Amino acid sequence: MRRPPLQTLIALVLTAVWGAGLGIAHLRGDIPFIDGAEATLTNLRNVLGGSRQPPDVVTIVAIDDEASRQAGHYPLPRATLAKVIDAIAALKPKAIGLDMLLVDPGAEADDAALAQSLRQTNAVLAVAGIFPESRQRVADDNKEPLTRIPSALQFLEPQQRFAQAAANGVVNVQTDKTGTPRFVPMLFRSGERIEPSFSLRVASAATGEAATVISDHIKLGDRVVHTDTGYLMPLSFYGPRGTIRTIGASAALTGQLPEEAIRDHIVVIGATVTGGGDVFPTPFDPVLPGVEVISTSITHLIAGDGLVRDRNARLIDLGFATGLPVVLVGLLAWRRNTIGLIVALCVVLAWLSININAFKHGIWLSAAVPIAAAMPPALLFGAAQLWLGRKQARHFAQQSELLQRIQAPGLAEHLARDPGFLAEPVRQEAAVVFIDLNGFTGLSEAIGPTAVRELLNGFYDLVDEEVTACGGAITSFMGDGAMILFGLPQPKDDDAANAACCCIHLADRMRGWFGTLPDTIASRIGFKIGAHFGTVVASRLGVHSRQQITATGDTVNVASRLMEVAARSNAEIAFSNDLLQSAGRDSEPYTEGKLDGPIEASLRGRAGSLAVWLWRSRA
Template sequence: MAAHGLLHRGARVMRDAGRGRLAGTALLLLLALFIAGWDWDKPLGGAGSQREIPTADAERGLYDWRAAAFAPRVEQDKRVLMVVYDDQTLIATRKRSPLDRGLLARALRNLDSMGAKSIGIDILFDQPQDEDGQLLSALHAMRTPVWLGYANFGDNREQIIFEQQQYLDRFLAQARTDRVRPASIRLETDSDNVARSWPVPVAGQPPLLSLAMQPSRAFARYRGAIQYRMPRAQADGSEEPVIPSLQIDLIADPSMAAALAPMVRGRHVLIGGDIVDIDQFETPLSGRQAKSTMIGLEVHATMLAQLLDGALLPAVPGWALWLAAALIVLAAALTSLADLRWFWLVPALGFQAGAIAGLPLWLQASGWDTKGLPAAGWALGWVIAFAAVSAAARAVNSQQRRFAQAALGKYLPRDIAAQILAEPEKLALHGEKRPIFTLFTDLEGFTKLSHAIAPEMVAQLLNRYLDMLSDVVLAHGGTIDKFVGDAVVAFWGAPIAREDDGRNAALAAYAMWQAGERFRQDLPPGVPPIGRTRVGLHHGDAIVGNFGGEGRIQYTALGDSMNTAARLEAANKPLETSVLVSREAVERSTLDWWRPMGRVRLRGRATPVDLFEPVPDFPVEDRDLLRAALAAFDDENADKRTEALASLKAVARKYPDDAGLANLVYRYEYIGDGGIYGLG
């Protein structure tokens, strides 16, 4: 049923939204799908383009947070060693950059003797030094595999110029042996200078330094995230660097070789600089570590350690990203379209928010590469889809609400119509027993008149008459049940009951008679005279609700209360009155303008009804005389009933033109002792 209702609501929104609004909503949904499904790591416009999706910065920040929060915490890595030279080394050797090659030659000889597994040199030999001969000699004598740093002028114009490229190529050609070969030291960063991914190999260049030192067929095509690691806290709370390092001065010192050999033997050794403002990279861990940048040498060492671990992080397939995006957009659209009550909406929103926020975290913690995962795009796509469908639905609902309120406003007071629209369950398809004030009217002689004038005039007069009476009902807070020809049926107390319903119903009964009098006095020329408007009002229980089925319903009241009100209206004709109200309604009206009109047995009813008529201008003392006289007719004493009849005649003589009073006297003369006047 819920799915059927959702489909029905969706079909209604599509039907009533209009082409323009539907097109705009569709475009927004496509935008939401694109933002939620696009891999932010890929530039817009294909390879070579620098344009990024708007959420790229947010995605980078979220990824860095995930990568740092779930970074593996490890002991110090015993497989890799960094040998670094820093600013103090350069000062001591009186060479700013590059490193003194005589010092490097001595370090290489010692490393070779210490049993290093392989050596990678993150230094570009792109300009001559006096010690080049020493370095070449040391390289030619190496038994340990050595990989010399290589960069290409075409890919690194900011770091190397053409002349440097020429010298580098000549030097590498002179140094090359079976054990000494070039390796690319190229690293890639995103536009915010953060190194997150393995660099893409360039055709025609030597292998990446880490892949050269530890060849791996699986990693040869890997383009995913670099798995940075965090140090595990020791028992005393201290932390050791994940990648250990030694100063090149110590390695180059022959007297230290024996002591340092255990730290070198069997390890991959990377040699490079730790120079201020040179070869420094931000990483996803930058916000979690005291030092905000990482030297390029450590980035290479981290990639080498990832390769040694076999940590080939699987990426979420593109089709899965688009499927997730479609589900997110669909969930947002359906949630918006469902128009849930708050106690259902809050859990639904909580579940979806938890899924959108939690899935990237779960994937990262499970060892997936979430670098291209559009986490912010999911959230933004959901918001756009929800807002787009919600705006369309609200526009349609507003349009329908205005139409419904205008339609309801023809039958209900505005405040009740507004409350019904806010709480439509008040008009649910069921009935309930409620005490209501029921009012019936009839226009005397209109049926006969309709045969004497043109149909167009009949329609004009009838519409005008019904409008006048409807305005009276609505102005007094009543609900219009139906029109039956020239008759109006209305009630108070449903669908919403109010404390002043009795007073309003009584005032409306009298005002409707007044409206009828104004109508009959303001007829177009040539229209025969029209009779009085007769009104009957009663209070009693009725079954109130929507009846008729799902396809065709009517909000109405059924039951004895309705029948009694109809009989009261009909009783006006034989009793020569215009407005008759039952005692049940009079006692709840809080008004004091009633004069009693006796007790009668209505047509088709077994129980007698005490009748009252609203007469605001009737003197209070005469109302009291009538009340006392009619009460005396219930007394068994014949003399008192005789006196009561005399009192009735005395009051009637004061108002010789009051047909209702004359009829009252007649009835009590006719019924005789202890009888009740019955209407056939």
């Protein structure tokens, strides 16, 4: 049975509304209850993609344990930091970024030396934003793009002498629920003041190109920087720590900096010292130094190899969030069997392949949003299908039980396996048996309808049990009689023998049943049985909405008339000679009574006579 079209349409509409709602919410920004799943799935896609070689753009000069040991303590004295900067500047880098906060004053001489070193090179200093919560969310409810950028309570800026000697940029990154740095905001706000990020300022200083803010992206010179909502640039990590070339600051202090790693490169100075605290978990490394996170974002800006997650990518997510669940629910409504599940699985695998390949090629399509859009409708619809399927199964079981009551069990089972059974008439050999109650019409007038019903039910149960045991099929109950066929659903060699055996067992059961009835009833009724073997036409009779399996032909008429022969001969059963020849007259059942014949008997409505055998019980 197919699901009613209206019910399917309602399910599809509700599914589309749910998916579109999630997609639109995702289009306006990240969805809190989905963020954790998206973070995990993004890390998984990063790992599946594997580590890769970063473009030769940035070199990290790390203030590591060795540099701290040489300097005598950490943080480095600012005079020592000035020496590191001078050594780097001598090799002509494109720009130097200091991923460290210089907010507190130091020794006057040391601060003066550092300021002098900064003035003599193209340097950018770090500014830190303090936010009211650990993770900034961006609303898309204002048409003015700049109102969507992360808003800080205040900025922690370098000492004024350092700020005047170099450019400044905000160094904060945005982490997801797993603590992984997922975005680097390109712009920050504090009150009416807007500041560029450290990464954007370093890239601009290195290229000599100004950054331009457009309504939905940023341009660095002629190059487009694809950003997400709120001018967030997604991060795509290259690998574990050290994947971006890292040189210890002690090499600068000892004059051992490799020129090829510094000249025409962007150099980022940052701390990797043990216990420094500036580390982040990433898909490739649980403690990736913050300076490498920043260096990754700078590399993305210069090389253009980062992830693209902009409004267009989110529009694609909206399409998948709406379309995927609708397709899955449609497939489940179309096919509820293995084929439907396989096709649905193929659709999911196709979407998964698109998603992973897009990520591999630098396009970040959401994995969690389509899953969240598809799973609840598919599971609810599937559960509803299971419930309806069980309900239908119960309905079919009840119909089958009713069919078993109306048709013989063998015929009902055969019809279930072969719905076309006897759709066309079939000529075949079969044994036909009729049984009828004598005197029933007069009795029914005397005992009333309730007692008649109980009497007939007892008669029907008795006949059904014996016919089923002998392998016959009751084609119909006709008031106080029944027509029985031996030869359906397929003719067998022992059909005649089974029919003869059934007749004698029925006679025995009928006598026993009469003995259980009140004398007022048993004394007024009797029974007669007629049985014949020959050619019948088995078919379905009736219209399309109501059909009955039966047999027609002269063999059926003869079997029916043989009951009259039995009645007028004071016998219980009248067998045709044709049936006994096919069944054999020497079998054991006949010994239970007296078999007389053959006699020539005339049949009502039929010319000539027929050889008949009469059977009476010895009782």
